[in-house]
Every structure is written in structure tokens, then in C-alpha cells.
Amino acid sequence: MNEGGSIADSSLVSVDEPPLCPPSVVAAPSVDANYSRSDLSFRSRLDAEKSGRWSEWKWQIRNRLRSVGALLECFPELRMSAEINEVVARYPMAITPYYASLIQRLDDLDPVFRMSIPQIQELRDPPFLKADPLEEDQDMPVPGLIHRYRDRALVMATTTCAMYCRHCTRKRVAGTRESTLSVPRIRLIHEYLTAHPEIKDVIISGGDPFTMETSALERILEAVRSVPSVELIRIGTRTPVVLPMRITPELTAMLRKYHPIWVNTHFNHPQELTPEASNACTALVDAGIPMGNQSVLLRGVNDDPEVMAQLCRGLLRMRVKPYYLFQCDLVRGVEHFRTPLAKGLEIMEYLRGRVSGLAIPTFVVDTPHGGGKVPLLPNYIVSMSPTHTVLRNYEGMMVQYPEPRYRHETEHAPIACAETPEGVWQIASGRQTAIIPMGGERAVRRARKSRVVSLK
Numbered sequence: 001m002n003e004g005g006s007i008a009d010s011s012l013v014s015v016d017e018p019p020l021c022p023p024s025v026v027a028a029p030s031v032d033a034n035y036s037r038s039d040l041s042f043r044s045r046l047d048a049e050k051s052g053r054w055s056e057w058k059w060q061i062r063n064r065l066r067s068v069g070a071l072l073e074c075f076p077e078l079r080m081s082a083e084i085n086e087v088v089a090r091y092p093m094a095i096t097p098y099y100a101s102l103i104q105r106l107d108d109l110d111p112v113f114r115m116s117i118p119q120i121q122e123l124r125d126p127p128f129l130k131a132d133p134l135e136e137d138q139d140m141p142v143p144g145l146i147h148r149y150r151d152r153a154l155v156m157a158t159t160t161c162a163m164y165c166r167h168c169t170r171k172r173v174a175g176t177r178e179s180t181l182s183v184p185r186i187r188l189i190h191e192y193l194t195a196h197p198e199i200k201d202v203i204i205s206g207g208d209p210f211t212m213e214t215s216a217l218e219r220i221l222e223a224v225r226s227v228p229s230v231e232l233i234r235i236g237t238r239t240p241v242v243l244p245m246r247i248t249p250e251l252t253a254m255l256r257k258y259h260p261i262w263v264n265t266h267f268n269h270p271q272e273l274t275p276e277a278s279n280a281c282t283a284l285v286d287a288g289i290p291m292g293n294q295s296v297l298l299r300g301v302n303d304d305p306e307v308m309a310q311l312c313r314g315l316l317r318m319r320v321k322p323y324y325l326f327q328c329d330l331v332r333g334v335e336h337f338r339t340p341l342a343k344g345l346e347i348m349e350y351l352r353g354r355v356s357g358l359a360i361p362t363f364v365v366d367t368p369h370g371g372g373k374v375p376l377l378p379n380y381i382v383s384m385s386p387t388h389t390v391l392r393n394y395e396g397m398m399v400q401y402p403e404p405r406y407r408h409e410t411e412h413a414p415i416a417c418a419e420t421p422e423g424v425w426q427i428a429s430g431r432q433t434a435i436i437p438m439g440g441e442r443a444v445r446r447a448r449k450s451r452v453v454s455l456k
């Protein structure tokens with residue numbers, strides 16, 4: 001599916017210019033408590049800027065670090081085991097010089113290092129991890145379109161990203177080959193959306209759609225916008241974080257033609273909140289595009305309530321609304337990033353009451369077996385009776401909420417007590433991993449699809 005013309009075609013990787021090393025990095029612990037760049041990397045970045053091309057996004061993409069060799073050339077102090085080649089062979093690596101310049105120390109205590117530099121732990125999978133735990137491939141009625149919720153669909157516009165996050169939930173596709181939706185596939189997606197007017201909200205995702213040429217992305221937006229029943233177009237992109245120079249006036253001018261457009265991005269740590277990233281978000285918001293942020297909760301990166309509070313406040317200053325905080329999915333290759341669910345709840349407990357309500361994301365688990373997102377919150381209900389509910393606030397204060405003087409018109413039948421374990425209890429007791437109701441629209445669609453597959 002390579003007709004869409006991704007600019008990040010692998011043929012462009014070997015270029016005439018020698019690979020430019022990102023600004024050098026101190027191997028010793030950084031002294032910058034506030035996540036500002038170390039002087040050393042800043043100086044080198046300026047050197048590169050003198051060459052004039054640092055701020056060209058295509059130059060950044062062409063000069064991504066794509067091999068262990070390129071990595072070691074740029075970070076000679078880096079120590080890596082030979083096994084790392086196996087990691088890169090299985091899960092592609094790419095780091096923009098810009099993003100590499102945000103690394104402050106060369107070990108995985110550095111959040112940017114941890115998110116971008118391959119680790120041998122990626123090969124150590126417990127058996128319950130899956131390549132596609134959300135079963136996206138089974139909710140794909142046409143290639144490249146995931147239809148999970150009734151009113152929303154997600155289009156995988158490209159498999160290319162500017163930087164391949166080591167924690168990516170789509171490790172099975174991201175970067176395995178860098179390609180974009182072909183014109184015939186865009187046509188199929190257009191036909192599907194037209195045949196399904198219940199879809200009101202289309203998410204253009206990937207990969208990272210902003211790695212595409214503006215004209216190639218526009219072909220997709222045009223096709224989606226021409227379906228009258230589609231109200232909203234959302235784009236998911238990490239370029240404001242890893243390639244902020246991509247947000248050019250040419251791009252925002254194109255996007256404005258397809259309003260209402262929303263953009264969700266993916267900041268995970270305050271170290272990523274640079275002036276360049278801020279400019280990128282400002283340019284998008286000034287083009288009338290509301291922005292949200294979808295963080296992933298990652299061990300050793302942002303599994304700390306105060307780091308998360310700083311990140312969320314920083315995002316609001318850039319007019320980006322923290323939208324979701326995702327629990328790490330059960331994806332192969334990411335075990336070393338996973339945190340217990342309790343960590344997310346601890347962070348939510350810390351945020352509520354301490355930071356602006358606007359800064360508080362919804363903590364969600366994207367459930368295995370394609371169950372979709374489930375929000376989790378600490379429990380604020382202490383007790384309930386038909387007349388009074390007892391709530392507690394973040395300080396631990398307990399208050400009474402008197403219920404309205406409303407009477408049920410009919411009595412409810414008493415709850416039947418089953419003799420054998422049934423329902424949710426089957427899961428809670430570990431007998432089953434899921435209960436999936438049959439007969440809903442989506443279940444029928446899936447059954448139809450698996451029938452088609454089995455006929456082949």
C-alpha cells in the first residue's frame with residue numbers, strides 16, 4: 001500500500017549528507033531540575049541551526065537515527081548489548097535529531113531516552129502479552145479502518161512515525177514498513193463511511209498522519225469530509241512532540257479547510273514541553289483547532305504524581321487539554337513500561353483538588369479483547385442509602401448529600417441469588433477472561449467478517 005507517497009520512504013534514508021548527530025549529550029546525571037535542556041545539547045543544536053536545515057521537517061525525517069550504528073555514532077558513550085540489533089530488527093527504531101536533542105543523560109533514567117532508545121527488555125514478553133491485544137485487526141471491516149464504537153471510526157492513514165515510541169500500542173504495525181493508504185483504499189474507506197451514516201466522528205491515526213506529505217493527507221481529509229454524515233474529524237499525531245517543525249503554515253492552512261478538525265497529541269513528560277513544541281501547539285490552536293493530549297502511563301517516565309501534575313499544567317499553558325491518561329496496553333515488547341493499575345489511581349487521587357480541573361485527564365484502560373476504553377477513578381462514594389449518600393473529598397472530608405424525596409413507583413423484584421457463579425463473578429473468580437454479549441451490531445459485524453475469512 002505504498003501509492004500514497006509517504007515522504008519517509010525508506011529509500012530516502014541513505015542520503016547524500018552524512019547522518020547528522022543530534023546535539024551531544026552529557027553522560028553524567030543532568031543538573032537541570034526543571035527539565036530545561038543541558039547547555040551542551042543546546043549549544044550543539046544551535047550549531048546545527050546555523051546549517052539552516054534543523055527547522056525543516058523533511059530534513060529531520062531524512063536524518064532520523066534508524067540503526068544501532070547511527071545511534072552509537074551520535075552517542076559514542078552509549079553502551080549497548082549485541083542483542084539490541086535483534087530488538088531493532090523486530091521493532092523498528094527512528095529518532096528525529098530534534099527529539100534526540102532532548103535527551104539529557106544517556107541511560108533509561110532519562111524519560112526521553114527511555115521512550116525512544118531500544119531496550120533488550122522489549123524481547124522479554126510474559127505470555128499474556130499479545131501483538132494486538134485490543135483486537136483492532138478484528139474490528140477492521142475494510143483495510144485501514146477500525147470500527148469499534150457505533151458512532152466513531154479510526155483510519156490508519158500511514159504506518160510511518162517521525163519517532164517510533166518504544167511503548168507504542170501499535171508496535172505490530174508502526175514502522176514495520178513505512179507506507180500510507182493507497183488511493184483505492186481511500187476509496188473503500190469513503191464507501192464504508194457513506195454506507196454507515198451512524199459514524200459521526202472519524203479519527204485519522206496511524207502511525208502518524210502528519211509524517212505524510214500535506215497533499216497526501218489532504219486526499220484523505222477530502223474523502224472523509226465529503227461524507228455528509230461525518231461531523232467531526234480528529235487527527236492523532238505525535239509530531240508536536242517529536243517533530244514540532246512539521247506544523248508549518250502550509251499544513252495549518254490546509255487543515256482549516258476541513259473544519260471542524262480536532263487534534264490529539266501525545267506528550268508524556270515535562271521534558272518534552274519545549275519552546276518548539278509550544279510554538280507547534282500555538283500554531284494549531286490559532287488555526288482554530290482545539291487540542292487534546294493522550295498520555296500513556298509509563299514506568300520510569302511519568303509514573304509519578306508530581307511529574308504528571310507538572311505535565312498537565314504545562315499542557316494547559318500551551319492550550320492543550322489533557323484528555324486521556326492511558327494505562328499501558330498488554331502489548332508485546334512493552335512489559336518494562338507497565339505499571340500496576342493502582343499507580344494510575346494514585347495519580348488521579350493526587351491531581352483532583354491540587355490542580356485545575358481542566359488539567360485533569362480521564363484515566364482509562366483500553367481493555368483486552370477489543371472492549372474499548374474503561375475509565376477508572378478512585379472511589380469518592382463512602383456510603384449510600386436511599387435517603388443519603390456520603391461523599392469524601394480529596395482532603396478526606398466526609399459530607400452528606402441528601403437524596404431527593406422521590407419514591408420508586410414500583411417495587412423492584414428482589415435480586416435473584418444464583419447457585420452457580422455467573423456474570424461478573426465468573427471473571428472476578430478467575431474462571432473466564434471475558435464475557436462478550438452477542439447480537440449487538442458490532443458482534444454481528446465481527447461474526448460476518450470471520451465468516452468471510454473462513455471461506456477463503
Ligand SMILES: *Cc1c(COP(=O)(O)O)cnc(C)c1O
Binds near residue numbers: 154373
Ligand atoms: C480510542 C478509540 C476511539 C475514540 O474514543 P474516544 O473515547 O471517543 O476518544 C475510537 N475508535 C477506536 C478504535 C479507539 O481505539
Ligand code: SF4
Binds near residue numbers: 208
Ligand atoms: S507516534 Fe503513536 S503510533 Fe507512532 S510509535 Fe509513537 S505511539 Fe506509536
